[in-house]
Structure formats: C-alpha cells, structure tokens
Amino acid sequence: MNRKKINFKNYGIFVVFIVLVIILMILSPNAFAKPRNLINVVKQASINGVLACGMMFVIIAGGIDLSAGSVVALSGVVAAYLAQMQGIPIILPILGALGTGALIGLINGFGAAYAELPPFIITLATMSIVRGAALILSGGSPVFGLQEQFEGIAGISIANVIPILVLYFLLIAVFSGFILNKTVFGRHVYAIGGNSITAKVSGINVKSMLLRVYIICGVFSGIAGLLIASRTMQGSPTVGVGYEMDAIAAVVIGGVSMSGGSGKWYGTIIGALLLALISNGLDILGVSSNFQQIIKGIIIAVAVYLDLRGKKTSA
Amino acid sequence: MSHLLEMRNISKDYPGVKVLDDISFSAEGGEVLALMGENGAGKSTLMKILMGIAQADRGEIFLEGNKEQFQSPKAAMDKGIVMIHQELNVLLDMEVSENIFLGREIKKKGIPARVDMDEQRKQAQAFLDSVGIKIDAKDLMRNLSVAQMQLIEIVKAISVHAKVIIMDEPTSAITEAEATILFEQIEKLKKAGVLIIYISHKMDEIFKISDKIAVLRDGHLIRVDETKNFTEEDLIRAMVGRELQDVYPKKTNHPGKVLFEVENLASGKYVKDVSFQIREGEVVGFAGLVGSGRSETMEALFGVSPREKGKLRINGAEIEIHNPKDAIRHKIAFATEDRKRSGLNLIGSIKENVTMVSLAEKISKHGIIQDKKEGEVTEEYIKKLRIKTPNGDEFVGNLSGGNQQKVVLAKWLLGEPEILIFDEPTRGIDVGAKHEIYELINVLSEQKKAIIVISSEMPELMGICDRLYVMSEGYITGELNKDEFNQEAIMRLASARKGGMTQ
Numbered sequence: 001m002n003r004k005k006i007n008f009k010n011y012g013i014f015v016v017f018i019v020l021v022i023i024l025m026i027l028s029p030n031a032f033a034k035p036r037n038l039i040n041v042v043k044q045a046s047i048n049g050v051l052a053c054g055m056m057f058v059i060i061a062g063g064i065d066l067s068a069g070s071v072v073a074l075s076g077v078v079a080a081y082l083a084q085m086q087g088i089p090i091i092l093p094i095l096g097a098l099g100t101g102a103l104i105g106l107i108n109g110f111g112a113a114y115a116e117l118p119p120f121i122i123t124l125a126t127m128s129i130v131r132g133a134a135l136i137l138s139g140g141s142p143v144f145g146l147q148e149q150f151e152g153i154a155g156i157s158i159a160n161v162i163p164i165l166v167l168y169f170l171l172i173a174v175f176s177g178f179i180l181n182k183t184v185f186g187r188h189v190y191a192i193g194g195n196s197i198t199a200k201v202s203g204i205n206v207k208s209m210l211l212r213v214y215i216i217c218g219v220f221s222g223i224a225g226l227l228i229a230s231r232t233m234q235g236s237p238t239v240g241v242g243y244e245m246d247a248i249a250a251v252v253i254g255g256v257s258m259s260g261g262s263g264k265w266y267g268t269i270i271g272a273l274l275l276a277l278i279s280n281g282l283d284i285l286g287v288s289s290n291f292q293q294i295i296k297g298i299i300i301a302v303a304v305y306l307d308l309r310g311k312k313t314s315a
Numbered sequence: 316m317s318h319l320l321e322m323r324n325i326s327k328d329y330p331g332v333k334v335l336d337d338i339s340f341s342a343e344g345g346e347v348l349a350l351m352g353e354n355g356a357g358k359s360t361l362m363k364i365l366m367g368i369a370q371a372d373r374g375e376i377f378l379e380g381n382k383e384q385f386q387s388p389k390a391a392m393d394k395g396i397v398m399i400h401q402e403l404n405v406l407l408d409m410e411v412s413e414n415i416f417l418g419r420e421i422k423k424k425g426i427p428a429r430v431d432m433d434e435q436r437k438q439a440q441a442f443l444d445s446v447g448i449k450i451d452a453k454d455l456m457r458n459l460s461v462a463q464m465q466l467i468e469i470v471k472a473i474s475v476h477a478k479v480i481i482m483d484e485p486t487s488a489i490t491e492a493e494a495t496i497l498f499e500q501i502e503k504l505k506k507a508g509v510l511i512i513y514i515s516h517k518m519d520e521i522f523k524i525s526d527k528i529a530v531l532r533d534g535h536l537i538r539v540d541e542t543k544n545f546t547e548e549d550l551i552r553a554m555v556g557r558e559l560q561d562v563y564p565k566k567t568n569h570p571g572k573v574l575f576e577v578e579n580l581a582s583g584k585y586v587k588d589v590s591f592q593i594r595e596g597e598v599v600g601f602a603g604l605v606g607s608g609r610s611e612t613m614e615a616l617f618g619v620s621p622r623e624k625g626k627l628r629i630n631g632a633e634i635e636i637h638n639p640k641d642a643i644r645h646k647i648a649f650a651t652e653d654r655k656r657s658g659l660n661l662i663g664s665i666k667e668n669v670t671m672v673s674l675a676e677k678i679s680k681h682g683i684i685q686d687k688k689e690g691e692v693t694e695e696y697i698k699k700l701r702i703k704t705p706n707g708d709e710f711v712g713n714l715s716g717g718n719q720q721k722v723v724l725a726k727w728l729l730g731e732p733e734i735l736i737f738d739e740p741t742r743g744i745d746v747g748a749k750h751e752i753y754e755l756i757n758v759l760s761e762q763k764k765a766i767i768v769i770s771s772e773m774p775e776l777m778g779i780c781d782r783l784y785v786m787s788e789g790y791i792t793g794e795l796n797k798d799e800f801n802q803e804a805i806m807r808l809a810s811a812r813k814g815g816m817t818q
Contacts, residue, residue: 184675184682191671194660201619201657202671202726203643261662 012307013255013267017274020299024281031284039162045276046169047224049269051243052250053176054220056268059251060180061213062193062260063112063119067104068221068247070130072240075100075225077134080143080235083150090149097226098219104130105218109211127244134237143235153230165227169272172220177265189213193260250275253303274303317380319344319510320365320479325374327360334360336534338374342527344478344508347501349521349542351514352531353554353745354715355703358514361531362481366398367391378478389418395478399468401487401743405456412439412452415471442470446500462493469500480504481512486520487743490605490771498524516745518547530554555747562746563778564753568760570781571595573631575647575734575765580625582615587789589625593734593765598756600780601769602805608789609769610652613736617642617649629734643672645734648727650720652738652769658723661712665704666693668711668722673729696725701751717748724755735759736767741775753779773802787811 024032031037051068058065075097083093104126111122157163180186191199192206200206224243229235254271256263278299282292318341327335335357342348352358363369365376367385376383378394385391388398405414412435413420421438423429439452448466456464465485472480486494501511501524515521521528521542528545530537530553537553576592585608593599601609614620616627618638627634629645636642642649651657659668670678670689678689693707700721704714711722720740727735737756741749756779760766770776776783783795785808793808 182683182686184679184684187667187671187674187684190663190667191660194662195657197657198660199671201617201639201649201651203638203640204671205638205640257662261660 012309013253013270013274013303016303016306017270017277020274020277020281024277024284028281028284032281037280037284039166041276041280042166042169042273043163044280045272046163046165047228048243048246048250048275049169049272050172050220050224050227051247052254052268052272053172053265054217055244055247056176056251056254056256056263056265057180057189057213058119058217059248059256059258060193060260060263061189061210062196063210063213064123064248064258065108065214065217065221066120066123066244067108067126067130068217068224069240069243069245070127070134071101071104071218071221072225072228072243073237074104074130074134074137075222076229076239077138077143077235077237079150079226079229080146081137083146083229083235084143086147088147090147090153093150093229094153094226097229098222101218101220101222101225102215103218104221105215106211108218109214112214113207113210131237138235138237140237142237144233146229146233146235150230151233154227155231155233165231168223168227172223173265173269176268180265185209185212190261194262246275249300253300253307255307274299317377318342319379321377322361322365323375323377325361325364325371325376327357327364327369327372333534335364335371338531338534338536340529340536340539342510342512344510345505346527347505347511347513347525349513349515349525349528350531351521351528351550351554353747354717355533356531356554356745357534358531359483362398362483362512362514365391365479366396366481392475392477395476396481397472397475397477397479398481399465399472399483399485401484403461403464403468405464405467407455407457409456410436410452411443411450411454411456411459411467412436414456414467415439415442415452415474417471419475438474439470442474446470446473446503460489460493462489462496465489465497466500469497469504473504477509479510479512481514483514484516484743485513486515486517494520516743516749518550518746521550522547532556551746554745562750562753563775564750564757566598566757566760566779566781568596568598568757568781570597571763574629576626576628576631577612577616578626578628580612580615580627581623582620582625583611583623585611585789586615589786589789589791591784591791591794593767595763595765596760597782598760598766598768598780600776600783601767601786602773602776602783603786603809605771607786607809609786610738611789612786613649613738613767613769617647617736619649643730643732646730646732647734647736648672648730648732649736650723650727650738650740652742654716654719654723658726659711659719661710663711664708665697665702665711665714665722666690666707669693669696669707669725669729672726677729692729696729700725700728700755717744720744720748720752724752732764734765734767736769738769739771740768741770741772773805776805777802785809785811 055065055068078100079093079097082088082096108123108126111117112119154165180189188204188209191204192209196206228239250271251268252258253274254263254267256267278296279292282295321341323339325335325338338361350358360369364371367387367390383394416435420430421434423431436452443450443452448470450463485497504511513525525542528542528550529539532554571594573592574595578590580589581587589612603609615622616636618636618641627636634645636645655661666689670692678685678692690707697704697707702718702721704718711719740752756766768776768780777800781797783800784791785793785805787809792811795804
C-alpha cells in the first residue's frame, strides 16, 4: 500500500518546519546555522514546550486550560517564597511549585468534570484567581534573595554547552509521549476526547480521567514556573502572561485537534520548536518585535492550514 | 424523449479500490427508484456523485437530457436535486419556517439585510398546509419528532421545486405509524412527477413503495428492473451474491438455569417498575414502542443512568452496579442503540475501539499497552467478525454501518461477557451483515451466554428470540414464549396501560 505517502501528507507540519530551517540557513548562514544558536532555539522552546505538553493532554481529552500562564506565575512565586528562607531544603520549593500546579489542576478538573462547567469558563476563572493570588502572595513585586542552590535546578548548563532546561523539556516530552501512546491511561485520554459518551459506556470513568488530565497540566505548568524562577532567580507575579496561548498554539500547530480525541505528541514538540524557530530566526534577521508578532500569527495560520489540507487530501 | 435522470458509465476509484465501476441507469419522473445494496456496495458514493459532493472519475450525468456536472450540493439543488440525509441536517433552535427557507431567506423590501419573518412564515405555512402536515411554521424545530423533522425536509424539497429527491434510510428512526405518513407523502410527490430515489434496508418497504429497483454490489450495477419482476429472494441474492438459506438462522440452544435477574427496577421518567429474568443460553427480546422504556431500562441496569430502586442478581447473588465499569466487571456487555453516539469513537482507529473496554484487563501489563498483543487481538476479531477493512489502523468513521456495528460487537466480545445486551443491533445495516449478527447471537447463546435483544422490528424479534417481554410506558406489560409469538399479541401488549394486561 501507499501508506508512506499518506503519513507524509499527515505531517505537513514537519515539512513546514524543515522548509523554515532551510530558508533561515540560506538567509543567515553565519548566525543561524551555528550549533550554539540551534541549541538556543531548543532552549527558547523549552518553557513553552513543557507547558504545551500539559496543554496537549487537556486538549486531547476535549478540554482547554487557560490558567496555565497564571499557574506559571503562582508556582514560581511559591517556589521563590520558600527558596528565600535560608537553610530550607531545596526539595521544598520544588514540591511547593509542583503542589501549587497540582492544586490548581485539581480545581480546574473538579470544575470541568464534576461541576460540569465548560472548561473554557472554569479555567478562565482560575486564570484570574491564580494571577491575583500570585500578586497578593508576592506583594505585587518579584520575590528576590533566593538560596544559591536554587539556581542549580534550571539555571545551569551541562558541560557549559547544553542548558539543563533543554533536558527538562526533552524529558517531559518523551514522558508525555510515552504516557499518551503506550499506556492505558493515555489511550483513555484519547477515548474521552473522541467520544465521552462512548468512553463512559465502555467503562471508562470519564470524570476522574478529566480530573487527572487537568492535574497533569497543572503540574507541568508548575514545573514551568519552577524552571523560570530558578533561571531568573526570582519569583515574579507578572511572568507568564499569555503563555497559555503560546502553549495552545504549539499544540494546534502540531496537529492536535481543538475538538479533542486526536493528535500526536511529537507534533506538539515540533509546534513548540517551530514557534521558537520563528522568533529566533526573525531576531537574527533583525526584524523588530512588533513585526515579529504579525509574522508569527501568519505562520501559525498558514502552518495549520497546510496541515489540515494535507489531512483532508489523504482521507 | 430524454429521461428525467440518466447516469451513464459512472466510475470512481479510491486508491486500491474500485468503488463504482461503469454504472449506467436511467429513471423517470413520477417513479420511486429503490437503490439497494449492502453497506459498501457503492450506494452512498453514487448518490454523492449525483449530489455534487464527490466527483466521478469517468462518466456523465444527464438531467432532462442536459449534461450536468455538479461541483457542489448547492449546484445540484439549484437544478432540482435534493437529498434527505439519514442524519437530518436541521437547526434545532430555529423555527420550522426558518429551516424551510434556510439559505434562501426572503428579504424585507427595501432593507436587504433583514429577513421577512412574517412572509416566510406565511409561505412556509402554505407549503405545510398544501401537503397536509399539521405543523405550525412558527414551532421550534427542537419540539418536533424525528418523523416530523423528516416531513419538514420533504416540504423543503417541495418548496425548491425539486425534480429528484433522494431519501437515505428515511424510516430508520421513525415508528411504523409515522412511516405510513411518509409513504403518503411519497405517493403525492410521485403524482406531482417527482423522481424519488429511495435507499433502505427494509425489504417490505421496498416492495410496498418502489416502482423500480436498482441493485449495486461491490461497485457494480447487478440488476435494474421493475419491482414486480423481483421476488424477495431474487433481491437478496442480487445484493449478497449468494443464497441466504434463511433470514433467521436455525437455533439449537437449550436455556439452562436462571443467570440474571432484575427486580423492580425504576429510573427516571421512562422506567417505572421492571422485573425480568434470563437463563443461560437464552435469547430474550424486548418489544415495545419508541419511548416505552426499553433502552432506558438497559441504561439503568448497566449504570449509564442512575437507578432509583431495584435489585440485580447474577446466579442468585445480589450485585451492585453504579456505573458501566461495575457492570463490565460483572461480565455484562451493552451494545447501545446509537453506535455513533455511544458505541464508537469515530475518530479513533478500529484497534482503539476494539480494545477500548478490555484494554486494562487484557491488553496491558502494569498500565502499559502491549502493542503486539493489541494488534493480534484486533486482527483476530477483524477476521472472526469479517470486518471489511484493509487493517486495524483504519478510522472507524470511514467504515460502513454494518462494519461499524461489528466493531462495536468486537469491543464487547473481547471482554468475554456472560450477559449481552444488544439494543437495535441491526439498525441501518444490510441483509448480509444482519444475517451475520443473527448467527453470532446464536453462537453466543450456544456458549451459554444470556442475551437481551431490543428491536423495533417485530419479525426480527420473533425470528431470533426464545422469549419476549413487551414494555409499555415504563412497565413490562407481558411476556410471550416462542409458541405464543404473533404480531397482534405484541402490538396489544405494547399499547397496554400501566402494568396490567389488556386481556
């Protein structure tokens, strides 16, 4: 059969990605193609990539999480708040950030699954609430004066070359891929997003699945918050505004359907890399950040259009 | 003289499959042409080409002698070809009049952006009255029954002066009484010179209303002839390409001890007080009208909807079922009435659907899916149930109705249930697949499984069941053993009131 051809069409986003890389290599062979810069692209993609992985779970399950950006801020502030106390074991800020994420995820999941609020509404509400909590906890300004060890979490590089941030990103990406593809849990995520009634009749506890999916997204957002706090050595209550949109963009560019039930993990990784590639490339080409926004928007629309068209013709 | 509709040498290929191979036929106004064939025979594709939803690779279409090639359904509609789909395309929150004039709204004079609702209602009401349908043009679509919505679609077709109306399984979701009204309308349309292309799997209907039958099989046009030249056997033979000895296969099962008991079940407004029992190896049917509470009874005992009261026993021991997971744990399976809504994940693959119920217990270790085993099991069931597909990675949404139903059954059989509930297991599927499902039910009963079948087709229930319960308004109004089966008795019980027998 001509399966190979069909698969190729299905992943038009890879083509877009490669074409973009080639264009940038031609336009800027000296600056862009340098290994250091390529590593930098992945580094730029890392935070969004971690968020996008969590978002991917939620979107495949048929939901959405608008609070992700706010969770980044609150968990960063919580981590910084704890890390600021001298002599406290470093594990506490870590647990603090992850726990914050898990708690907000729990609230989102409870609201969406058990109170049956539309996911858009409940996470819109927590987006606002969590941002407010971050501002109150930090007193409105960044939390400084953190223990030096705290920087070791995400602020260092391996052998001075590969930022440890990249490692977290890859680890979480592979972990997400494993869960979604290889486990019963992952399969059930697709099942509830594909048809929740069928999933229920088939013996899947849709509500508890949804709850867990939102917790995963919350924890991943918490991790992102922790990484940013460690890298910048502060807990800023205003960080992460709009990050949820970048995460959604990465997921959608990667071919995950907004209506749930379909999409592949590696698509999301490519999506996050593509977004980073665009801003990196445009920076190198000296395009002003205002123009970058416009170009980014156009590329998102075109990439998803090409991806969808590829899927249609192969069906 | 030219024909009203002529399709000449129509061919269509999909990669690796000839969906339609050189189809030619013609039809006249005032005729009902029944288009028959098993699922996957090419009926839908042929109609899609006529409607401009798909394009033929070769061949031509003539309408009143003029060559046409429709690029879109709108183009076809402009020339008077209208299709009434099996799944009705109506806007539930709009008025009847708005639905009838959708896409060609009447504008207010002088204010082109505003819809003239009064005029629309007036004209819609005139159309409704002219066909003799007692529906108010101002009613919300949501408040109508499925049959009424269908009639609205017909009125819509009349209002655009359709010359050709394609009806895809129009009676699959309506009662017999409602079907009678539909047939009256079809008669009127015939008199008005409209060509009706009628797709259905129900034999009795075809012989009742069609003038001509065209039979498709595997993309070939097998036979076109006047209905009076067909016998039912001829038609089945032409469709399946082989002899079907009996519509309902012979049974040899002998029911054993009581396996499953339901006592005083009540749930919601449709299930008032239901008690019944089933033996090992027994096939028990549930007859009744739409809304009698049969599906709702099964939903309640399976844990899909909450149960207000009632006890369930398996082998004499009381069991607790609060959700479908509990029911599955007690080896109960439930192939629901509407496979698209609650039986399948249409955007998932065959494999993902087949293993959905049993993934955790059978196909995985420590929560991790065993890919190889999953592939093998899927292959096994594709072979066992003869699901027509290139492989298990195919999307279920791409399969025909009969094959989709087989995927639903495979999903449940994989869990090796002891009690199986089949709600309308043959709705909207072709004779060949029906026969296979009857045979499967027989095999399962020989394996000492207890089987519940809900069906709106009485001959089917009488053909495959050992015993029947009849429901009406949330109560079981009667029980019939095989030697007592007859349609009149069932109908009488089905319209009986509250618990008591009518005799």
